[in-house]
Amino acid sequence: MTNNRAKYLFLMPGVIWILAFTLFPLIYSFGLSLTNYRLGRDPKYIGFENYAEILGIGDEKVDKKAVSTASFSAFLFLGSTASTLIFGTFVAWVFNHSLPFLRQMRAIVTMPLFAAPIAVGWLGVVIFNEQSGPINNVLEGLGLGRVNWFIEPMPARLAVMFTDVWQWTPFVFIIILASMQAIPDDLYESARLDTKSNWQLFKSITFPMIAPALGTVMLLRMVESLKIIDIPYSLTRGGPGSVTQTYVYYAYEKGLVGSFQLGEAAALAYLLVIVAIVISSIYFYRVRERFA
Amino acid sequence: MQDNSAALQAPIVKSIPRRRTFGDRIIIGLALICTFIAFSPFGYAILTSLKSEWKSGDIIPFLQFEPDLLNWQQEFGSGGAETMKALRNSSLISLGATLVATTLGTLAGYGLARFKYGVGNRNLVSWFLSQRFLPPVATLIPFVLMFRDLKLLDTLPGMVIVNATFTLPFAVLIMRDYFADLPPEMREAALVDGAGEFTTFMRIALPLARPALVASTLICFAFSWNEFLFASVLANRDWKPYPMLVAGSDTVRGIDFGFVTTRMLIAVTVPVILSLMVQRFIVRGLTFGAVKG
Numbered sequence: 001m002t003n004n005r006a007k008y009l010f011l012m013p014g015v016i017w018i019l020a021f022t023l024f025p026l027i028y029s030f031g032l033s034l035t036n037y038r039l040g041r042d043p044k045y046i047g048f049e050n051y052a053e054i055l056g057i058g059d060e061k062v063d064k065k066a067v068s069t070a071s072f073s074a075f076l077f078l079g080s081t082a083s084t085l086i087f088g089t090f091v092a093w094v095f096n097h098s099l100p101f102l103r104q105m106r107a108i109v110t111m112p113l114f115a116a117p118i119a120v121g122w123l124g125v126v127i128f129n130e131q132s133g134p135i136n137n138v139l140e141g142l143g144l145g146r147v148n149w150f151i152e153p154m155p156a157r158l159a160v161m162f163t164d165v166w167q168w169t170p171f172v173f174i175i176i177l178a179s180m181q182a183i184p185d186d187l188y189e190s191a192r193l194d195t196k197s198n199w200q201l202f203k204s205i206t207f208p209m210i211a212p213a214l215g216t217v218m219l220l221r222m223v224e225s226l227k228i229i230d231i232p233y234s235l236t237r238g239g240p241g242s243v244t245q246t247y248v249y250y251a252y253e254k255g256l257v258g259s260f261q262l263g264e265a266a267a268l269a270y271l272l273v274i275v276a277i278v279i280s281s282i283y284f285y286r287v288r289e290r291f292a
Numbered sequence: 293m294q295d296n297s298a299a300l301q302a303p304i305v306k307s308i309p310r311r312r313t314f315g316d317r318i319i320i321g322l323a324l325i326c327t328f329i330a331f332s333p334f335g336y337a338i339l340t341s342l343k344s345e346w347k348s349g350d351i352i353p354f355l356q357f358e359p360d361l362l363n364w365q366q367e368f369g370s371g372g373a374e375t376m377k378a379l380r381n382s383s384l385i386s387l388g389a390t391l392v393a394t395t396l397g398t399l400a401g402y403g404l405a406r407f408k409y410g411v412g413n414r415n416l417v418s419w420f421l422s423q424r425f426l427p428p429v430a431t432l433i434p435f436v437l438m439f440r441d442l443k444l445l446d447t448l449p450g451m452v453i454v455n456a457t458f459t460l461p462f463a464v465l466i467m468r469d470y471f472a473d474l475p476p477e478m479r480e481a482a483l484v485d486g487a488g489e490f491t492t493f494m495r496i497a498l499p500l501a502r503p504a505l506v507a508s509t510l511i512c513f514a515f516s517w518n519e520f521l522f523a524s525v526l527a528n529r530d531w532k533p534y535p536m537l538v539a540g541s542d543t544v545r546g547i548d549f550g551f552v553t554t555r556m557l558i559a560v561t562v563p564v565i566l567s568l569m570v571q572r573f574i575v576r577g578l579t580f581g582a583v584k585g
């Protein structure tokens with residue numbers, strides 16, 4: 001077997017798989033988004049009408065639900081990304097010390113990340129329960145009163161966000177911890193001659209050294225936060241009303257539940273694909289040296 | 293299993309060297325708080341699942357009840373047929389997907405680590421990984437129609453295809469990184485001895501890559517096990533995996549906390565245990581190699 005033929009034999013099965021099950025569906029999806037296809041009806045080509053309807057271009061009115069669900073997704077995009085970065089970095093700083101039992105505790109801290117998000121949503125149902133949930137009991141014990149997590153809009157939004165943050169903080173944590181551990185010790189030793197303050201050390205050494213990893217993690221978290229659907233699906237069913245419905249949840253509901261408006265749903269999804277492409281391009285541009 | 297324990301022990305927390313002080317106690321205290329926050333919801337769920345009767349006025353479930361296994365017995369006993377079937381489905385789907393993803397990922401990973409391709413290896417790796425960046429709904433909608441036409445709805449092969457597609461990027465990346473770190477002389481020596489490329493791969497590279505193979509297998513299995521969204525549309529009868537049962541927990545009997553937490557715990561046990569076995573590979577796997585673990 002010649003070297004040249006062999007190298008394609010290694011690569012090709014994977015390439016064909018991606019072509020068939022990622023690239024082809026993506027093109028198919030774009031095609032669908034240009035039709036008025038509903039399950040059980042013959043699709044008709046309507047150009048970019050679906051997009052015009054969603055965005056309110058021309059004489060169409062903007063799709064209000066697309067806007068409101070997109071704004072909840074934006075809320076998670078900002079809130080969840082920022083919170084996980086801050087908490088994850090803090091936890092990483094705590095665990096970047098050589099002290100007994102930290103190794104064992106570290107394994108426990110990463111557990112939420114690997115639980116099925118759909119199950120994590122149910123966990124939230126139990127934890128945030130208004131009558132018997134531990135969170136309300138603690139809040140009441142502290143004299144802060146009970147919160148109607150599933151009835152009032154803002155608490156419901158926050159419940160979804162907290163649950164997502166709980167699940168994803170370990171993600172930031174393990175990655176940032178790895179990058180903190182790559183900082184050479186002598187950097188700290190020489191800096192300690194000038195200052196004893198932990199905060200000063202963090203600001204002048206740790207933070208600049210982990211900044212590239214933080215940037216990478218931030219982009220990954222942004223992409224993931226746009227995909228959130230399992231947690232609100234089981235935690236709030238998108239309610240009260242649809243205030244905790246994310247944009248992908250809306251597209252899912254539109255295309256795959258009830259009236260199966262596949263064409264419109266594909267257009268909704270495609271708008272998000274464009275956002276994802278932008279973020280992933282930044283990601284791959286940033287990490288290009290790693291793949292060289 | 294030797295490789296697993298090696299994987300667990302590998303990362304050692306690098307110290308900021310100094311003596312034990314008051315500050316250290318604060319750090320340990322903070323670490324305990326973090327651990328508590330991460331674990332307590334699971335702990336609360338465990339306690340709730342051990343409680344079969346809720347009386348009004350029960351506020352703190354673990355101070356005023358006698359634990360019993362009724363919920364667990366029910367899940368596996370009287371109502372067990374559904375549970376066992378879903379667990380069987382989840383296992384077969386995850387095993388199949390893992391097998392496909394790891395096989396394709398190992399071959400592609402080896403190719404990308406050892407050869408140069410015309411379009412650029414970097415572009416190829418990015419291309420393999422870009423799948424993870426797509427919002428799943430975008431591919432879910434065409435999958436419904438494709439699967440309907442191919443008669444793959446609610447079948448094992450259909451669900452294997454879906455999950456293998458999701459996990460392939462992890463497998464490619466983990467394997468490529470590991471193969472790239474193996475000394476190239478080994479391969480060259482084997483080639484000089486007259487072995488073909490494929491023999492060299494099977495006899496030399498693959499046995500050396502066993503730790504990465506284990507990691508890739510476990511990560512693919514865990515992620516397949518957790519998949520819900522595609523299953524909810526593409527497999528909602530005969531091949532319903534366990535997360536679908538979890539999702540439907542309320543429609544069966546209203547919200548029964550003991551019942552819900554039991555199912556939830558069954559769902560999370562498998563991937564959480566697997567993840568603890570591959571801590572060393574997780575950082576690279578999750579960042580698609582952007583941060584070295």
